[in-house]
Amino acid sequence: MSHIFGRQTNVTPPFAEKGDGCYIFDKTGKRYLDGSGGAAVSCLGHSDKAVTDAMKTQLDKLAFAHTGFFTSEPAEMLADLLVANAPEGIDRVYLVSGGSEAVEAAIKLARQYFCEIGEPGRNRIIARKQSYHGNTLGALAAGGNEWRRAQFAPLLVETSHISPCYEYRGRQSDETVHDYGQRVANELETEILRLGPETVMAFIAEPVVGATLGAVASVDGYFPRVREICDRYGILLILDEVMCGMGRTGSLFACEQDDVKPDIITIAKGLGAGYQPVGAMLCTAAIYDTIAGGSGFFQHGHTYMGHPVATAASLAVVTAILERGLIAKVKEQGEKLDRALNAAFGQHPHVGDIRGRGLFRGIEFVADRSSKAPFDPGRKIAAAVKKSAFEAGLICYPMSGTIDGLRGDHVLLAPPFIIEDAQISELVEKLCHAVENVI
Secondary structure (H helix, E strand, C coil): CCCCCCCCCCCCCCCEEEEECCEEEECCCCEEEECCHHHHCCCCCCCCHHHHHHHHHHHHHCCCCCCCCCCCHHHHHHHHHHHHHCCCCEEEEEEECCHHHHHHHHHHHHHHHHHHCCCCCCCEEEEECCCCCCCCHHHHHHCCCHHHHHHHHHHCCCCEEECCCCHHHHCCCCCCHHHHHHHHHHHHHHHHHHHCHHHEEEEEECCEECCCCCCEECCCCHHHHHHHHHHHCCCEEEEECCCCCCCCCCCCCHHHHHCCCCCEEEECHHHCCCCCCCEEEEEEHHHHHHHHHCCCCCCCCCCCCCCHHHHHHHHHHHHHHHHCCHHHHHHHHHHHHHHHHHHHHCCCCCEEEEEEECCEEEEEECCECCCCECCCHHHCHHHHHHHHHHHCCEECEEEECCCCCCCCEEEEECCCCCCCHHHHHHHHHHHHHHHHHHC
16 A cells, blocks of 8 residues: 555556656556656656766765855856846846746745835736646635635635636637737736736736646737736736746747746746756846845745755756757757647547647647537546546646636647657557547
């Protein structure tokens, strides 16, 4: 009997024994193609020697030093590398142990920033419906997925949620793509005015929505309009790139493709590629200088933040992404994956939308293609596809409640950046088998 408190108490998962490239092997020797990188984590695959060597070298030097007393060389070098490649204005890196911690840090920093500049009345966050920002209470409050929030609602800070930029379901038949983007962006201004601009401190959004919508990117012009609104009312723009960042969509920072400069960015997952738990919150020089010139102390922190081994691993990961031409490969292989998915599912009567950027792709299932009607939630289509694919040796990331937290099903794909053509074919073939088996 296992004493592990797992994610599901009625499921005993197989033992993961070893990893090799894009594959994980269980204890029986069965091979699984990691078509989702776990949860968009394993961007370099499961056996990158440069990363493991960097970790071993750091362990031989120093395993841990508390950041209340020391900094470390890998942490400093990682911060330098991230800032050198970050959007204009980003100047400081706050290193943590994962995505939820990064979002918590971003929310707290936004609050402290306004306290330091003499605007303590600003304490409201605006986010989007069907977003996901993490599972700690602050991050969960920011997120807009009702299923994840429901039982914890009494514990959550009140947050406003406006419409996502979800063209497949949100754009009206008589509306241009641009006009649709402007309409949903303008909901931000409407909500700011409803709350009172003097009470709002930040708007948080994923440039490409991951888990809860399945690789939904915004339309052109949406984020520039959001930036204008934030600037008009003195509100900070937080972009959550925990899942979509670090090369996943075809640029190191996903927001590069949306012509928008955030005040704060959160990253994780691909930052460490699964080799160590790590995340980061990045902010502008203006925000940092406000803290430095005021209290001089960010009232936040975690024991393992800036961990030397984690940052050594991350430094090796980001260096690999930049120096091995992997961002170009993400674009190339992402286009091939998109073509393969459209060839296999483009006319499927129960596939409503195939979407995404780079190696970040989503497939939304529907009961009726013409009306876009979802399946009965009781059928648990996404979970069934995951199970069938897993049995066939493919790992994919399912989610139900795509539309409103209850209705709708999709599968998210986020394979390692090193995926080869034959593995793209294997992924699509096994996914086809799973879909036909379930639907």
